[in-house]
Amino acid sequence: MSVHEATSEAGGHQLSRRALIRLGLGGVLGLFLLEVLGTFLSFYTPRKFGVFGSKVTLGDPKTFDLASITTFVEAKLFLSHVPEGFLAMYWKCPHLGCTVQWHPEEPSEDNLAKSGRFHCPCHGSIYDRHGQIISGPAPRPLDMFKLSLSGGKLVADTSDITQRKHWEPDQAFKA
Numbered sequence: 001m002s003v004h005e006a007t008s009e010a011g012g013h014q015l016s017r018r019a020l021i022r023l024g025l026g027g028v029l030g031l032f033l034l035e036v037l038g039t040f041l042s043f044y045t046p047r048k049f050g051v052f053g054s055k056v057t058l059g060d061p062k063t064f065d066l067a068s069i070t071t072f073v074e075a076k077l078f079l080s081h082v083p084e085g086f087l088a089m090y091w092k093c094p095h096l097g098c099t100v101q102w103h104p105e106e107p108s109e110d111n112l113a114k115s116g117r118f119h120c121p122c123h124g125s126i127y128d129r130h131g132q133i134i135s136g137p138a139p140r141p142l143d144m145f146k147l148s149l150s151g152g153k154l155v156a157d158t159s160d161i162t163q164r165k166h167w168e169p170d171q172a173f174k175a
């Protein structure tokens with residue numbers, strides 16, 4: 001091997017070592033930038049809160065008294081037990097989206113109980129225990145989630161929202 005060839009070979013090794021170091025540094029920098037981007041995106045991306053947006057097990061239907069209203073905070077719904085069956089209603093007001101509240105002390109809007117109705121704190125829409133709009137600016141009753149039975153328990157699918165024009169008895173789920 002000539003002297004010239006030996007120098008070239010050594011230079012080639014040096015070059016590939018430098019390239020490797022550069023590649024390694026580039027990789028570390030790339031990972032760092034991905035981490036920063038991930039943090040940025042997770043900060044600005046809305047997260048699912050609790051179990052809302054999925055199927056939620058509510059419980060054994062026998063444990064909910066007739067005329068009861070049960071609030072499931074993580075699922076953002078009210079479970080209403082009416083003579084026709086069960087209604088799982090989204091607590092978001094169909095007017096401008098405020099959170100409707102159940103007021104057990106307010107006068108009832110039906111004959112099932114002496115008191116209790118839904119009341120939106122923003123513009124005063126009032127709904128009965130079927131979610132039917134009684135007064136106020138809301139354009140329709142409270143929206144509903146589909147109910148089913150699984151292993152003897154009521155399950156609400158909070159990814160499936162149904163709008164309705166009026167309360168109809170066949171909207172209630174019989175368990």
Ligand code: FES
Nearest residue numbers: 093095096120123
């Ligand atoms: S948001 Fe409920 S009445 Fe306006």
